[in-house]
Amino acid sequence: MDLLALIELLLPEGTLPEVQSQNGRIEWKEAIGNIKNEDDLFAFISSVLQPYLHTLSLLIGVADVNGHISHWWRKTDGLTLLPLPRKVSEHFMQDNISGVLEMYAPDRRSALQTTLFNSGVREMLMVPLRNHTSSFGFLCILAKHHNTFPKSLQIAVNRYAGLFAAATLKLLLREALPQWLEEEDMNDGDEQELFVHNELLPAKLVSGIALRPAIKQVRQVAPTDATVLLTGETGTGKELFAEAIHLSSLRRHKAFVKINCAALPPQLIESELFGHEKGAFTGAFHRRIGKIEMADGGTLFLDEIGELPLDMQAKLLRVIQEKEIERIGGSDTIPVNVRIIAATNRRLEDEIQLGRFRQDLYYRLYVFPIHLPALRERREDIALLLQHFARNAARKYGKPIRPIAPASVMALVDYHWPGNIREMEHMVERAVIANDTPLITIDVPTGNKALPMEDGAGSPLLTLAETERQTIIRALRYSNGRIRGPQGAADLLDIKPTTLEARMKKLGIVKEHIVR
Numbered sequence: 001m002d003l004l005a006l007i008e009l010l011l012p013e014g015t016l017p018e019v020q021s022q023n024g025r026i027e028w029k030e031a032i033g034n035i036k037n038e039d040d041l042f043a044f045i046s047s048v049l050q051p052y053l054h055t056l057s058l059l060i061g062v063a064d065v066n067g068h069i070s071h072w073w074r075k076t077d078g079l080t081l082l083p084l085p086r087k088v089s090e091h092f093m094q095d096n097i098s099g100v101l102e103m104y105a106p107d108r109r110s111a112l113q114t115t116l117f118n119s120g121v122r123e124m125l126m127v128p129l130r131n132h133t134s135s136f137g138f139l140c141i142l143a144k145h146h147n148t149f150p151k152s153l154q155i156a157v158n159r160y161a162g163l164f165a166a167a168t169l170k171l172l173l174r175e176a177l178p179q180w181l182e183e184e185d186m187n188d189g190d191e192q193e194l195f196v197h198n199e200l201l202p203a204k205l206v207s208g209i210a211l212r213p214a215i216k217q218v219r220q221v222a223p224t225d226a227t228v229l230l231t232g233e234t235g236t237g238k239e240l241f242a243e244a245i246h247l248s249s250l251r252r253h254k255a256f257v258k259i260n261c262a263a264l265p266p267q268l269i270e271s272e273l274f275g276h277e278k279g280a281f282t283g284a285f286h287r288r289i290g291k292i293e294m295a296d297g298g299t300l301f302l303d304e305i306g307e308l309p310l311d312m313q314a315k316l317l318r319v320i321q322e323k324e325i326e327r328i329g330g331s332d333t334i335p336v337n338v339r340i341i342a343a344t345n346r347r348l349e350d351e352i353q354l355g356r357f358r359q360d361l362y363y364r365l366y367v368f369p370i371h372l373p374a375l376r377e378r379r380e381d382i383a384l385l386l387q388h389f390a391r392n393a394a395r396k397y398g399k400p401i402r403p404i405a406p407a408s409v410m411a412l413v414d415y416h417w418p419g420n421i422r423e424m425e426h427m428v429e430r431a432v433i434a435n436d437t438p439l440i441t442i443d444v445p446t447g448n449k450a451l452p453m454e455d456g457a458g459s460p461l462l463t464l465a466e467t468e469r470q471t472i473i474r475a476l477r478y479s480n481g482r483i484r485g486p487q488g489a490a491d492l493l494d495i496k497p498t499t500l501e502a503r504m505k506k507l508g509i510v511k512e513h514i515v516r
Contacts, residue, residue, distance in 0.1 A: 004029045005384050007169050010131050012403075015162025036174065042075040042169055045139075048098045048160055052153035053141075060114075060129075062137040071137075071172070079142060081119045082479045085111040090201050093135050097126050098158055100149055116142065120263060125149045127157050129165040130405055139164050211377035214241065215369045222248035227320070229305075229365045230343040232372035235420030238343040239303060241372060246299040253337060254298030262307035265480060269312050271328055281327025292325055292336055297339050299339045305365065306346035306357060313358045340365070375417040375424065382413045382424075388438060389425050393432040404431075405439040415444050469507045472500070476509070 007018065008029075016028040036237050046056050049322040057079050067088045074081060082348040089110045091097065107113040116124065119140045129137040129156055141157070143149065219229055224244045230238040239258065246256045264272055275290030292300060302308070308316065319325055320340060324333045342365050351357035375382065386404050394401045417423060431442045482488040482495050490497040503509075 033048040057142040059140040161270045210373045227367040228341045236372040236420035242301045242341045257295035258301045262304035276328035306344040375420045389428040393429045408442040
């Protein structure tokens with residue numbers, strides 16, 4: 001997870017405004033992006049507030065709910081502060097401390113106020129530094145005279161309080177989570193983007209440690225015309241990565257054509273891919289341009305390539321090798337300049353052993369493989385993705401944007417996520433629609449909760465009946481619901497059709513399980 005994205009998750013919604021600079025208004029992430037130490041922090045605060053007051057002495061205290069100070073950060077102009085206390089009164093940790101405090105004498109009830117008064121401070125302007133649930137510190141602007149702070153400065157301090165909290169959190173997190181120090185410094189100025197649901201998002205939004213190798217590979221291969229094979233479980237975002245590769249390539253101004261090899265009946269696949277001439281077969285009343293020809297100059301994305309019938313695999317191999325096609329019923333060859341990106345949730349090596357996938361096509365596709373890890377392998381991204389989908393759903397359905405309850409986030413981080421990103425998106429949408437409380441509560445599904453792994457196995461342990469049930473459903477989906485005949489489910493499972501029908505009845509498998 002990106003450091004700035006984590007900060008956004010920790011702070012209340014709507015508290016991070018843009019900043020007015022000499023070059024116009026800039027977004028908050030850009031404004032605090034270069035803060036790496038205490039000097040940077042105070043230089044940033046001064047740049048925001050100096051239009052209202054040119055001389056600033058600043059004091060930041062970071063404390064727990066009981067007022068125990070973990071950090072004192074200070075920048076003084078003409079003031080020499082005495083040693084500051086290690087604990088402050090509860091008053092400084094309250095959410096309503098915003099405002100001006102005049103000091104005419106030491107205050108025996110507050111060690112901090114006494115210390116500041118004895119250091120020559122006569123007035124201070126305070127504002128709390130808040131996260132989602134409470135204050136984690138406070139910012140004070142110090143003055144040696146009374147009536148120093150104009151109303152415009154007080155308004156500005158309150159307006160930018162969330163921004164000051166974000167900048168302070170950035171320093172705290174860099175100190176507490178040192179693995180971000182080198183990564184953030186290395187990534188400075190790297191704003192390469194991924195396109196997700198037609199919305200531009202920084203790549204860092206989905207770039208936890210587990211996903212970083214895949215994003216690096218996307219950046220490496222995108223400028224080339226190399227064939228790419230995306231692998232990973234269903235719901236891991238293979239189509240989004242394919243689109244990111246296309247939109248980051250030199251072909252981005254041409255077509256990005258998608259075809260799901262599992263969604264088309266076998267008798268229609270050839271026409272969809274290659275097109276046909278008028279009169280090529282019964283019902284061919286017009287010439288039809290195929291998907292490959294439509295993608296000329298651009299990118300063709302073949303999703304679920306492992307579902308492509310063997311005869312179509314041979315014809316696709318010829319397209320890749322010869323870079324030309326023939327429409328059904330036509331006699332002319334048509335040259336095509338197409339980049340191929342394929343995706344599968346199957347192990348194509350196993351499919352080759354079973355005789356269901358051509359080895360020569362496999363090696364043609366396996367030019368630049370990119371594996372996308374399952375969501376359970378990138379738990380550092382889960383909290384951020386949950387809040388991202390919650391915001392999207394709130395905007396989509398006209399609901400207030402609310403944070404997800406911390407208890408729900410913690411439980412969902414430990415969830416197995418068999419449906420990966422797609423499951424998360426729909427789960428969050430349901431919760432946003434049904435929610436009418438200040439925090440969104442999401443219950444962890446119990447029916448699909450994974451059993452413990454054994455011996456490092458890559459999948460949860462299932463009962464024998466459930467394993468048989470899933471195998472039959474997978475075979476039926478592969479055969480598009482056909483039980484009998486060549487490449488039917490019974491043939492794939494090497495059992496009699498009557499035996500398969502009997503097992504389906506016993507296991508309660510009906511058409512709804514087959515049609516996705």
